[in-house]
Amino acid sequence: MASFRPRIVAFLCNWCSYAGADLAGTTRKKYRADVRVIRVPCSGRVDPSFIIKAFERGADGVIVGGCHPGDCHYVSGNYNARRRFYTVRKLLDFMGIDSERFQVTWCSASEGEKWAGVVNDVTDLIEKLGPLEAFKEMGRAVLSDTREIEGVAGE
Amino acid sequence: MARVGVFVCHCGSNIAATVDVRTVAEAASHFPGVVHAVEYKYMCSDPGQKLIAEAIRKHELTGVVVAACSPRMHEPTFRRLVGKAGLNPFLVEMANIREHCSWVHDDRGEATAKSIETLRMLVEKVRRNSPLEEIRVPVTKRALVIGGGIAGIQAGLDLVSAGIETILVERSPSIGGKMAMLDETFPTLDCSQCILTPKMVEFSQHPLATIYTYAEVDSVSGYVGNFKVKIRQKAKSVDHVKCTACGLCIEKCPSKVPSEFDRELVDRKAIYVPFPQAVPDKPVIDREHCIWFSKGKCGVCKEVCPAEAIDYDDSDRVDEHEVGAIVVATGYDLIERSLYGEYGYGKLPDVIDGLQFERMCSASGPTGGRIVRPSDGEVPKTVVFIQCVGSRDDSKGRPYCSRICCMYTAKHSMLYKHKVHDGKAYIFYIDVRAGGKGYEEFVKRAVDEDRVVYLRGRVSRVYERDGTLFVKGADTLSGHQIEIRADLVVLATGVTSADGAKELAQKLRVGFDKYGFFTEAHPKLRPVETNTPGVFLAGACQAPKDIPDTVSQAGAAASKVLGLLSADELVREPLVARVNEDLCISCFACESVCPYGAPERVKRKDAVTGVEIEKAYVNPGVCEGCGACLPVCRPKAMDLMGFSDDQMYSEINALSEPFRVKGEGE
């Protein structure tokens, strides 16, 4: 696993988290380089299908960054999002995918240091969890051996 | 076929020191759709920009990605640039390889790989960018001010003197608001009326000003630059054109009602002008208390009126106006009397509130400026002032500080001492909050020069015995319970939101806190804006405020309005939501999650049956482009320009198989 480098996708809201990540840069806060950032106007724009697609595309972890409650540039985007993300995590867990692979953070434009910390923590965490084979090695191949798995599952 | 140009910036050594920019440009040149990829020292510099502009022409680029600093820094710059170079300004994207990469990573290999992958994502995105035109919304150069207190008057004056036609709506029969009720104002003790009434007159006489008194806002529709407001002019029952304000009707009117303006210390008539300096100075009939309207007889005013101005058949009228911006200045009210039974507030005649005291001090007030006990008209020898009545009191559901009481109480005690030289003034307080220019000195004056006694502690009870009042409380500094005989007790009654504030907020789609104070867009950086574009706040309707703060906020609100109305058209970024009507299933989830009310319902013919069904339509003038409506749209009928599903998808899609720089980064 030593050579394993997690691939992490971060959806950052333009007004708080993305700006916070910018601040981490301007203040030269060093952090792990395994995160790839996608800019969105608001955490409320992030559709669950983004997260699922990111996993499909080989992400081992996903982060969504939004404004702190009450600070949303669009009043309530992060509140709406919070309900969805809570549910997504519950769903992943129920399907047998570690919900820790999907992280949400409230990170304000002034929290460059926090952003750096979040990236490092999440990267370490995902490293521990290992690659998300779940989606990766899927294809018809799986079909056959899932029969046995099914047996294991006691069905 | 997409023709993307990639421009990698060194940013001097800021990027180049950590990112192998040459490799990045080289890798980018192999990305699908990329026809041109170069690196340069400073892309934002003049030569850098020229380089891009030329490439756009030379290679007939259909999209541009600049790999440099944060888009929050230079996106506008490069949009302007490509715009000038003949490409649609929204066909440029920026890959942030400085703030998000070179400045936060040390390993050159990793940083380079990350830059390349980030760049690839944005190349994929830009290939799906669509040319967008800025949204231009016409602006109605007229403003509405709701509330005719000092906040509304100040905002109105600033607007008309800047040449903006302004409509002011006031619910009472005269403008002037609470400030008109005050006697002298802290910390200068200058007469409130003397500084206010000139403004009232100046505004009312200004050719660009239209004033509705005894009127209310019925409804507000439309959006920034294009509001439609319905104003209900309540029936005045007096023709103000004919009326000469001779006052005969008022003099002869037999029906008496406690005067709101004088805080019920005296009566007014059913046909009345709230106060002598009122604007307009002409009366209205309060139908609820008018004998003619309640019993159908009397009619004295009609008989005596020499101008035949009395019109019993007058009825409410609703006027509709178009305005470009709205200033809310509805002010405040005092807490309800019932809240402090233990102080006898509303029960004991000689327990009065701050505004009643103001009226008493006022030379034009019911006592002609004499401070007397309402019960017997005697001059009180001992007056106890109680602060924080309805402020900072959790058990009464009023945890906030009303901000003005400390100062007006100090002022009251002074006014009292100035009028009753041998009188004793006590003030119960929790803390004295005098943070304002000259405020602390003012309070000090009350203590040092006027010998006002400050007692730190809360009052538990005010009761009357043998005709005298007793104020029972604690002096927490001496640690004793104390009881003071008082002839008059003045409660520094706290500030609460104006009656009807919540209803108005809902009409305006403006937020409000649980006390009914309107919410500003940002507590520090956008204190006069609301989250509804085009609606601004002035004065105590946003939070308790004193006159100086109110006036400055009113000025600020006015200048925001001027800024908004300065252009003929409102130019808005075209990054707004759009509906694909064929996919829309009319569930209107978008409607319920949109904080701006941008989604509307439009009638469309159903393809199969030809019957009309409602579909969602997003008003581009209102949409702020947050995208909250997308995740709730299951068939993905909703899309967001600039952050479209297609663009998001392609960015995510571009993630697959990591890029590794040979020999490095592994």
Added chain:
Amino acid sequence: MKYAFYPGCSLDSSAREYRESTEIVAGDLGIEMEEIPEWICCGSTPAHMASKLLSVTLPAYNLVRARAMGVDGVVAPCASCYSRLKTANYRIAQSDDLKDKVERALGEPYEGDVPVYHVLEVLAMALDEGRLEGKLQTNLAGLKVAGYYGCLLVRPPEITGFDDAEDPQFLDRVTRAIGAEPVEWRHKVECCGAALAFTQTDVVLKLSGEILEDAQYSGAHVISVACPLCHSNLDLRQRDIEKYTGINLEIPVLYVTELLGLALGHSAGELGLKKHSINPIPALKRAGVKV
């Protein structure tokens, strides 16, 4: 609504008449109450002086027993019991840590969610439901009543949630409902000295003295109370108070339930009016009440 009844210790000793009148009135108004079997002490003042855990566990024990009865809530006639029971719920709801400790002590889970009412609240609710209509037998018009709440009923507001900590209205509402007249007075929520009666009697004499004196001044014929301890301080010690303050007082102190009982046509005997040290009969007669 069916309630579990938590009488508390005084209702079987110094305040029998409170129990009797409460049960009579409850019966008349069709308020269903069943005593909690094997209830224990609420902890009163000593417990929370000794141990926070104890002061919460004791009431919690009783609340859990009430829960087992499948009722809508617990009724306590004593202000002190009421305060302890409510406080227990409040603290448990506030701290998981404390909750765990209490649950370990109880040996069963408790969320602090069994509603607690004071007799006064239950009566007021009954009035609101119009249960008094057509039941008034004795005319109490002209009887001036000083409603005395004391402190534990209304304070601290965040725990008791009574209508208004400084100017409560429940007693006054009941008084009005039975045709009597509540007086405006200043001591309705002042402290009577409570348990200090045993340790610093003079404090009680002073405080209760002020209360009685003010009630008398207000022109009240009687004081109505809703707490056994207040009652004994104001009634039992009235003579000592006279000595201590040098003011003659002759102001009977009745339980709100007794007054209500009178209005419902019950005899002074049934309601145990004769058990008071200050005989209320003369004062009632003076007010023109037939007893």
Added chain:
Amino acid sequence: MQESSQNRLREEAGKLLSAAAVEVVVGYGDGHGGDGVRPLFARTPDEAAGLVWNDACVHNLATYLSREPCRQILLRGGKVGIVAKGCDARALVVLLQEGQIARESVHVIGMVCDGVLDPGAAVSGGTAGSSGAVLPKCRQCEVQTPPLYDTLVGDPAGAAAAEGDPLEDVKDLQSMSLEERWSFWTGHLARCIKCYACRQACPMCYCATCITEKSEPQWIDKPSHLKGALAYHLIRAMHLAGRCVSCGECGRACPMDIPVDKISRYLAGQVEEAFDYKAGMDPEATPAFRTYREDDPEDFIR
């Protein structure tokens, strides 16, 4: 009991049709022999006489309102009568909330129901309520009397909900380890043939164009390999979150015996727990994902 309800049902439906109060009554009719039933679209009083009511009436007929022929009728402003058990009526409530049907254009014949038999479990005779073979959703049923109806058939007092935990099967899964759950689902989903029967059976899946039919962008891989299946079921679950009324039709409809209903029934439970919202109980309520509370769960956020 059921006998009398059935007669009453036929009578009511007959009245509606003969009075032309509705164009069609969607109900249950005899299946091909056996004790099974199948949906029946009665357009005449005579056809209404063929309506049946027994404990095999599992189908959630609400589904048909957003499909032909009902969709056309409703669009034309015509009226439709529908037979609805409590759980089915919950679906109607959601359709109302989401503006898919107008209250006045649907006549709901609400059936007091004490549970329907699990078609999977082989039993015959005896009322569902008594035998243990009712569908899990019928256990502790809170809507034996429908939350919404115009005509009520049956005696609310007479109904008795079956014992047991409606989410028992879901909880069994929850008690498994993460890996066990993963293999459970991969085991099942690997069989998914993307026939979309679950979607068709679902009253909440009324989109004219489902995103599964959308490409450019293609959020859900078309092929039925595990990856595509997983993405489909995950996204479907999210689309149903806060809307699913736990009728279990998706699971029943699956030809590959994939217990997909577990997923949305589980989420429904989670939503109720976290946001105190149960779908389909009150037409006036704001659906869980169209609103928020400032004190919603926050502890999972960094």
